[in-house]
Amino acid sequence: MRRSHLVAALAELVAIPSVSSDPNRVADVQRCARLLATRLGEIGLARVQLMGDARRPLVYGEWLRAPGRQTVLIYGHYDVVAAEPAAFRPNVRGAYLYGRGASDDKGPLLCHLIAIGERLRRDGALPVNVRVLLDGEEEIGSPALGRLVHEQPESLRADIALVSDTRMLGPGRPTLVYGLRGKLDARIVVRGRDRDLHSGQFGGVVANPANVLCSLVGSLVGADGTIALPGFYDGVRSDDLADAAARPALDVTGLLGGHTGPGVKGIIPARASAQLSFRLAPGQRPQRVRALLRKHCARPAPTGVSVKLTTAGGRPPLALDPKSPAQRAAARAAAAAFGRAPALIRSGGSIMAPVLFRELLGLESVLLGFALPDDGIHGPVERVHLPTLERGIVASGCFLDELAVLSRVAVAA
Amino acid sequence: MRRSHLVAALAELVAIPSVSSDPNRVADVQRCARLLATRLGEIGLARVQLMGDARRPLVYGEWLRAPGRQTVLIYGHYDVVAAEPAAFRPNVRGAYLYGRGASDDKGPLLCHLIAIGERLRRDGALPVNVRVLLDGEEEIGSPALGRLVHEQPESLRADIALVSDTRMLGPGRPTLVYGLRGKLDARIVVRGRDRDLHSGQFGGVVANPANVLCSLVGSLVGADGTIALPGFYDGVRSDDLADAAARPALDVTGLLGGHTGPGVKGIIPARASAQLSFRLAPGQRPQRVRALLRKHCARPAPTGVSVKLTTAGGRPPLALDPKSPAQRAAARAAAAAFGRAPALIRSGGSIMAPVLFRELLGLESVLLGFALPDDGIHGPVERVHLPTLERGIVASGCFLDELAVLSRVAVAA
Numbered sequence: 001m002r003r004s005h006l007v008a009a010l011a012e013l014v015a016i017p018s019v020s021s022d023p024n025r026v027a028d029v030q031r032c033a034r035l036l037a038t039r040l041g042e043i044g045l046a047r048v049q050l051m052g053d054a055r056r057p058l059v060y061g062e063w064l065r066a067p068g069r070q071t072v073l074i075y076g077h078y079d080v081v082a083a084e085p086a087a088f089r090p091n092v093r094g095a096y097l098y099g100r101g102a103s104d105d106k107g108p109l110l111c112h113l114i115a116i117g118e119r120l121r122r123d124g125a126l127p128v129n130v131r132v133l134l135d136g137e138e139e140i141g142s143p144a145l146g147r148l149v150h151e152q153p154e155s156l157r158a159d160i161a162l163v164s165d166t167r168m169l170g171p172g173r174p175t176l177v178y179g180l181r182g183k184l185d186a187r188i189v190v191r192g193r194d195r196d197l198h199s200g201q202f203g204g205v206v207a208n209p210a211n212v213l214c215s216l217v218g219s220l221v222g223a224d225g226t227i228a229l230p231g232f233y234d235g236v237r238s239d240d241l242a243d244a245a246a247r248p249a250l251d252v253t254g255l256l257g258g259h260t261g262p263g264v265k266g267i268i269p270a271r272a273s274a275q276l277s278f279r280l281a282p283g284q285r286p287q288r289v290r291a292l293l294r295k296h297c298a299r300p301a302p303t304g305v306s307v308k309l310t311t312a313g314g315r316p317p318l319a320l321d322p323k324s325p326a327q328r329a330a331a332r333a334a335a336a337a338f339g340r341a342p343a344l345i346r347s348g349g350s351i352m353a354p355v356l357f358r359e360l361l362g363l364e365s366v367l368l369g370f371a372l373p374d375d376g377i378h379g380p381v382e383r384v385h386l387p388t389l390e391r392g393i394v395a396s397g398c399f400l401d402e403l404a405v406l407s408r409v410a411v412a413a
Numbered sequence: 414m415r416r417s418h419l420v421a422a423l424a425e426l427v428a429i430p431s432v433s434s435d436p437n438r439v440a441d442v443q444r445c446a447r448l449l450a451t452r453l454g455e456i457g458l459a460r461v462q463l464m465g466d467a468r469r470p471l472v473y474g475e476w477l478r479a480p481g482r483q484t485v486l487i488y489g490h491y492d493v494v495a496a497e498p499a500a501f502r503p504n505v506r507g508a509y510l511y512g513r514g515a516s517d518d519k520g521p522l523l524c525h526l527i528a529i530g531e532r533l534r535r536d537g538a539l540p541v542n543v544r545v546l547l548d549g550e551e552e553i554g555s556p557a558l559g560r561l562v563h564e565q566p567e568s569l570r571a572d573i574a575l576v577s578d579t580r581m582l583g584p585g586r587p588t589l590v591y592g593l594r595g596k597l598d599a600r601i602v603v604r605g606r607d608r609d610l611h612s613g614q615f616g617g618v619v620a621n622p623a624n625v626l627c628s629l630v631g632s633l634v635g636a637d638g639t640i641a642l643p644g645f646y647d648g649v650r651s652d653d654l655a656d657a658a659a660r661p662a663l664d665v666t667g668l669l670g671g672h673t674g675p676g677v678k679g680i681i682p683a684r685a686s687a688q689l690s691f692r693l694a695p696g697q698r699p700q701r702v703r704a705l706l707r708k709h710c711a712r713p714a715p716t717g718v719s720v721k722l723t724t725a726g727g728r729p730p731l732a733l734d735p736k737s738p739a740q741r742a743a744a745r746a747a748a749a750a751f752g753r754a755p756a757l758i759r760s761g762g763s764i765m766a767p768v769l770f771r772e773l774l775g776l777e778s779v780l781l782g783f784a785l786p787d788d789g790i791h792g793p794v795e796r797v798h799l800p801t802l803e804r805g806i807v808a809s810g811c812f813l814d815e816l817a818v819l820s821r822v823a824v825a826a
Contacts, residue, residue: 204662218631
C-alpha cells in the first residue's frame with residue numbers, strides 16, 4: 001500500500017522537468033510547484049502558498065497547532081539539473097524508481113510529506129509544529145531562499161531544520177552528515193588584443209593570453225592536488241586535511257581559448273578563460289579565499305594582457321555538533337527506522353539552505369538524507385531505492401516523535 | 414599599362430577561393446591550378462604541367478634554354494587560408510587591391526610571372542634558366558612538395574631558389590629575409606574518468622584532468638614569456654634570444670575542457686586539452702624539442718589520469734648567409750628596383766619550401782618578399798599594395814640579370 005502510493009506520488013513529480021537552470025523550463029518548475037502546493041494542502045498543512053520568485057517559487061505549508069512544542073522546518077527542493085527528455089519518463093525496475101530528481105531531491109522530500117500525511121490522518125495531529133519549505137532553486141544556489149531568510153526571517157521561525165539532501169553510506173546504513181564543505185566559484189578571463197594574432201609573426205613578441213592563463217592557473221594547482229594559492233590552507237586543521245570529505249579542493253571546471261577544433265591554427269588567441277571551483281573546509285571563509293585569489297591574480301600581467309577575476313557562489317562551510325540534542329534525536333530516529341545507528345560523516349558537497357539557516361536564522365540543521373551512493377545524482381541515469389525511501393518515511397515520523405520528547409525535556413527543564 | 418595588366422591578372426586569381434585547408438574547396442584549388450598552368454604557357458614556359466597531389470596540384474613550368482647559366486627555382490603558392498565569401502570578390506581602392514590571397518601569395522608570385530613574360534616578349538629569351546613551381550598546399554605544410562623533393566629531386570635541380578612569401582619592413586623598404594624560425598606543433602590531451610564527475614562529491618579526492626593540464630602547461634610557460642621546458646634553450650645563441658624574430662617561442666594556441674558556457678557547473682571534467690605551437694631559433698631542432706617535451710609530459714600523472722602528447726608540423730629553422738653571392742645578387746636587384754638597399758632581417762614565421770630545398774636539394778633560397786606589414790595576411794581584410802608589386806616585377810627581372818652576371822663570374826672562375 002505504502003509502496004504503491006510512494007511510487008505514484010514520486011512518478012508524478014519526476015515526470016515534470018523542473019529544471020531550474022533552464023529558462024525554457026520555467027513553466028515546468030511552476031507546474032511542479034503548484035502540484036506540490038496541492039499535495040501540501042491535501043496532507044493537511046495550513047497557509048499553503050508559493051513564496052519568493054514567481055518563476056521558481058518556494059512552496060510553503062505549515063502545521064503550528066502544538067503550542068509549547070518545538071517547531072521543525074523541513075526543507076527540500078523540487079528543482080532538478082538538466083537531463084535528456086527520456087529521464088523525465090519515470091519507470092520502476094525492481095526496487096528502484098528511475099528518473100531525473102527521483103533521488104535528488106523529489107524522493108527524499110516526499111518521505112516527509114508522506115510521513116506528515118500519515119500522522120495527520122492517523123492522529124489528527126503532529127507531535128511537534130512543522131513548517132515545510134520546498135525550494136525551486138537549490139541547483140542554482142537558492143537565490144530566492146537567500147532573500148526570504150534575509151527579509152522575512154520570522155516567517156521561517158523554528159527550533160531545528162531537517163534537510164534530506166545528502167547521501168547514506170549504503171543501503172541499510174543510515175547516515176547523519178555533520179559537516180558540509182563551503183564553496184566559491186571563480187572565473188578568470190585573460191584578454192590580449194581584440195583579435196587572434198599570427199603566432200609565427202608575433203610568438204615570443206606579443207604576450208599570449210592563453211599562456212598567461214595557464215601560467216596563472218598552473219600556479220594555483222599542484223599536480224598532486226594541493227592548492228598553491230598562498231595562505232589558502234591557513235586555519236584548516238590537519239585532521240580536516242586527512243578527511244577526503246572535509247579537505248579543501250580546487251577544481252578547474254572549464255577551460256576555453258583559441259583554436260579548439262581539429263587540426264592546427266598558429267595563433268595567439270585574443271582571450272582565454274578558466275572556470276574554477278573551490279571547496280572549503282571548516283575554518284575557511286569564501287570572503288578570505290576570494291581576497292587571496294584576488295591578490296594572486298593581481299600580480300602584474302605582461303604588457304598588453306589583462307587578467308579579470310570574477311567570483312560567485314560564495315558559501316561558508318557548515319560544521320554541526322554531532323552531539324547536540326537535535327542531532328542525537330535524529331540519530332535515534334534513524335536507528336529506529338533502519339535498525340542501525342547512523343554513521344556520522346562529513347560530506348564533500350555544499351548545500352545552501354543549512355548555511356542560510358545558520359547564518360541568518362541562527363537555526364541548526366539536521367542533515368538526514370536518503371540517497372544512496374549509486375543513485376546517479378546529476379548523472380544521465382538517476383534512480384532512487386524505494387525500500388530506502390520507505391525507511392525514510394519511518395525515520396521522518398520518528399524524528400517528529402523524538403523532537404516531541406525534546407520539547408517535553410525543554411519544558412521540564 | 415602594367416598596372417591594368419597586373420590588376421586584371423591578380424583579380425582573376427583572387428576571385429578563386431583556393432582554400433587548401435577546406436576539403437570543399439578542392440575544385441576551386443584545382444581551377445586555380447589550371448588557370449595558372451594556362452598563364453605559364455602563355456608567358457612562354459615549357460613543359461607546363463600539374464604535379465604532386467591531383468587534389469591540390471603543384472603547377473610547374475620551365476625555361477631552360479640558357480646553357481651554362483645558372484638555374485633559378487622560383488617558388489610561390491596559390492593556395493590561401495579560409496575567409497568569408499566577400500573576401501573572394503577582389504576590388505581596387507586607391508593603391509590597393511583587396512581580397513584573400515592578394516598579398517599571400519598570389520600577388521607576389523604574379524610579379525615573377527609578369528617579369529618572365531615581359532622579358533620573353535621583349536628579348537625572346539631569359540638571362541638565366543628558370544623553373545617555376547607554384548604550390549597549392551603551402552598553408553597546410555606543403556605535403557606534396559615534401560614528397561616531390563624527396564622522390565624526384567632532379568626534377569627541381571637549380572642553383573638558387575627565389576621565394577617571395579615574406580614581408581617588407583614597409584613601403585619603399587625592400588627586405589631580404591636571411592632567417593626563418595622552425596616550428597613544432599603539439600597537442601596535450603589529459604583524460605580522467607569516462608564522464609564528468611561532481612566536484613562537490615569528488616573534488617580533492619579524484620584527480621582532475623583540467624588541473625593536471627593547467628599544471629603541466631603552466632610548468633612549460635613562464636608568465637614573462639620564457640619557456641620553462643628543461644633543456645629547451647640549449648644551443649640557442651644569446652644574440653638570437655635578443656632578436657624578436659629569432660627568439661624561440663611557445664604559444665598556447667588552443668584550450669578546451671569541461672564547462673565552457675555561461676554560468677557555473679561543478680564538475681571534474683572527463684578530459685581537457687591544449688594545443689601548443691613552438692617556434693624554434695637557429696640551433697634548435699624540432700626532433701630534440703619533441704624529445705624534451707615527451708620527457709616532460711612523461712612525468713608521473715596522478716592516479717586515474719592519463720596524459721597523451723602528439724606532435725606534428727616539425728620544421729627546422731632556416732639560417733641563410735646574407736653575404737652569399739646569391740643574397741648579394743638579390744640585394745642588388747632589390748636596390749635597383751626600389752632605389753634603396755634592402756634591409757636584412759630574420760622573420761618569425763616558418764615557410765616549409767626553403768627548408769625542404771635546403772634539406773633535400775641542398776639548395777639555397779633567396780627570400781625577397783613584396784608583402785607589407787599592414788596587408789592583413791590571414792586576417793579578415795587582406796590587401797596588397799599595387800605600386801609595391803610593380804617594384805616587385807622590376808626586382809624579379811633584375812634578379813635574373815644579376816644571376817646572369819653570377820653565371821659569367823662562375824664560368825670565368
